Amino acid sequence: MRNEKIKRITFTALMTAIAVVLSFVESLLPTAYFMPPGSKLGLSNIPVMFSASKLTVGETLLIVFAKSVFVFITRGFTAFCMSLAGGILSALCMIFIFRKTNGFGYMGIGILSALCHNAGQLIVSFFLVQTTAIVGYAPVLLIASVGTGFLTGTLLRLVMPYYTKLKEMEK
Amino acid sequence: MKKLITKKDLILLFVVLLAGIVGIVFMNSADEGKSAEIIVDGKTTEIISLDEAYEKQINGVVICCEKGEIYIKESNCPDKVCMRSGRISKSGESIICAPNRVAVKINGKKGNLPDAITG
Amino acid sequence: MVKKSKNLLIISAVVLVVVIFTVSLFSSMTNDAEASNFAMGSPVDIKVYGEKDGDALCGYAIERIKFIDNVYLSHTISSSAVSTLNRDGKLTADKWLGDYLTECVELSAKSDSFTLFSGDMKDLWQIENGGYVPTDSEIADLLQKLENTELIINSNEMTLQNGKIDLGALGKGTACGEAIDYLKKQNVEKALVTVGGSIGAIGDESFSIGVRNPFGGQNDYFAILNATNCFVSTSGDYEKFFERDGIRYSHIFDATTGKPVQNDITSVTVVAESGTVSDFLSTAIFAEGIENGIKLADEFGAEVIIVKKDKSVLVSKGLENKLTINDNSFSISVIE
Missing domain, CATH: 2.60.320.10 (N-utilization substance G protein NusG, insert domain)
Structure with missing residues (x-):
């Protein structure tokens, strides 16, 4: 039904808008000194996580892509590549988790999402500088992933009922 | 709704933290470079x-x-x-x-x- | 079920916050801080280990060094004590300066070849300006003038007669000492202060100090000295010099001849308990020559590493076990 399609597109656009706003908000936050340079809180990933669980694969990837385009406009080409790589990797991972596995709670999902996102970024960095020197960043990113993953996972758990309600409203 | 924290989550948390800490200790034990x-x-x-x-x-x-x-x-x-x-x-x-x-x-x-x- | 997961949520949030807090606190507590700057015409480097406010402490230590330079010892700042004394011939000193000048006079009295009034000698030989070899009669006039130069200390009134005072030979050691004093007052347990060629160390663990190779570049060292809680200063003929007709004229003067020192020494490194003394001795021993220099070191209970132009090295007995040579072209012998 055409109506349904429009509703789905609108909802996806809504999720994208939220992701973009969160991305902008994140860029305004001052960097805490103990966070490794380059890592982000991952707030803009929360709508993507919801999408991975409740929307189609296509819609999820679309949100990731749109979010990355926003990053491209505001922070340049390199940031765009990192956001895209990290976003796609973590989105795919979460789709897999939500659909195929059972044992993880929101914290675990958040941590895995952060891990994948950071891994995607490291890979892009590797292609850009082409030296294994980047390996040095890995341990610190691992630890940071735990912290940010827990944060985003918890936040997702908190907003889950609201997002779900929103989705119900379209029926 | 899913739980916030499950056993699997805690295992994941500890494994990742451990890997990170080991990595950092390893890197700090390297000698000053020349x-x-x-x-x-x-x-x-x-x-x-x-x-x-x-x-x-x-x-x-x-x-x-x-x-x-x-x-x-x-x-x-x-x-x-x-x-x-x-x-x-x-x-x-x-x-x-x-x-x-x-x-x-x-x-x-x-x-x-x-x-x-x-x- | 809802209550259970809510409790778990709160507990894990608290645990994580505590972990993050402890980690960041720990990492800021074991902060090793370092600051570099420039003072007294030389690079200054301060390292403070394991203090929470390491960066601030380094900063204040540098400020102390700059203060000593700007207010007391500088030649380039016309309001400094030294400049004022040289220009006006008199000065009312504060307690610090009064005590310091008294100490300088006492130290200088221990060595005939060392003088606090090297200002005129430096001017005559134009060490800072490309160098000039004066005639014998110019040197004779200089020596005559030096004989009449005097610094009279009358409680806090300083009077300088017939000459120019120059504390450059001990100043860096003094600056090191002041920075170390400051850090000690702040209960710093481990720190390393470097002002040009003078180094001051605090701490139970020894530091590895490279001993400059006089025949190499700025960062070349021929040996490593283990130094604990002491001051190390070096004077060398490679620091400031000019060459004329195949003779090297260094910035280290012999007050008895009115000329730059000409002997078989190329560098003297002194390990002592005070910054001022270590810097004074490194210059004085160089000027006195090996025999008298060693006696002078003994008087102060200081230890020396004397490098001769033929690459042979004389080392005090106490330093024998603290020195590791990494260049075999230098031959070491221990002073009995």
């Missing part, structure tokens, strides 16, 4: 000694070496992540500027670099 490589577009363009003062702009990134430590003084990249990466001096440590495709990495080991030199 020389560093500057890598541009994947190729080593220059090898510098950590003992000598150095300041050079490469691809828009100003790499500085002072008192056995290397840091990025200035960079024209949008995020300036490299400028906030602190100072490195130990083998294996590195600072990279991805947008400019520049990396500085501290080489191999040599024990006993002095804390200071008289005269």
Whole structure:
């Protein structure tokens, strides 16, 4: 039904808008000194996580892509590549988790999402500088992933009922 | 709705934290390096000694070496992540500027670099 | 079920916050800080280990050094004590300066070849300006003038007669000492201060100090000295010099001849308990020559590493076990 399609597109656009706003908000936050340079809180990933669980694969990837385009406009080409790589990797991972596995709670999902996102970024960095020197960043990113993953996972758990309600409203 | 924290989550948390901590301990136990490589577009363009003062702009990134430590003084990249990466001096440590495709990495080991030199 | 997961949520949030807090606190507590700057015409480097406010402490130590330079010892700042004394011939000193000048006079009295009034000698030989070899009669006039130069200390009134005072030979050691004193007052347990060629160390663990190779570059060292809680200063003929007709004229003068020292020494490194003394001795021993220099070191209970122009090295008995040579072209012998 055409109506349904429009509703789905609108909802996806809504999720994208939220992701973009969160991305902008994140860029305004001052960097805490103990966070490794380059890592982000991952707030803009929360709508993507919801999408991975409740929307189609296509819609999820679309949100990731749109979010990355926003990053491209505001922070340049390199940031765009990192956001895209990290976003796609973590989105795919979460789709897999939500659909195929059972044992993880929101914290675990958040941590895995952060891990994948950071891994995607490291890979892009590797292609850009082409030296294994980047390996040095890995341990610190691992630890940071735990912290940010827990944060985003918890936040997702908190907003889950609201997002779900929103989705119900379209029926 | 799913639970917030499950057993699997806690296992994951500990495994990741452990891996991270082990990695950091391992990196800190490396000796102070003696020389560093500057890598541009994947190729080593220059090898510098950590003992000598150095300041050079490469691809828009100003790499500085002072008192056995290397840091990025200035960079024209949008995020300036490299400028906030602190100072490195130990083998294996590195600072990279991805947008400019520049990396500085501290080489191999040599024990006993002095804390200071008289005269 | 809802209550259970809510409790778990709160507990794990608290745990994580505590972990992050402890980690960041720990990492800021074991901060090793370093600051570099420039003062007294030389690079200054301060390292403070394991203190929470390491960066601030380094900064204040540097400020102390700059203060000593600007207010007391500088030649380039016309309002400094030294400049004022040289220009006006008199000065009312504060307690610090009064005590310091008294100490300088006492130290200088221990060595005939060392003088606090090297200002005129430096001017005559134009060490800072490309160098000039004066005639014998110019030197004779200089020596005559030196004989009449005097610094009179009358409680806090300083009077300088017939000459120019120059504390450059001990100043860096003094600056090191002042920085170390400051850090000690702040209960710093481990630190390393470098002002030009003078180094001061605090801490139970020894530091590795490279001993400059007089025949190499700025960062070349031929040996490593283990130094604990002491001051190390070096004077060398490679620091400031000019050459004329194959002879090297260094910035270290012999007050008895009015000329730059000409002997078989190329560098003297002194390990002592005070910064001022270590810097004074490194210059005085160089000027006195090996025999008298060693006696002078003994008087102060200081230890020396004397490098001769033929690359042979004389080392005090107490330093024998603290020195590791990494260049075999130098031959070491221990002073009995």
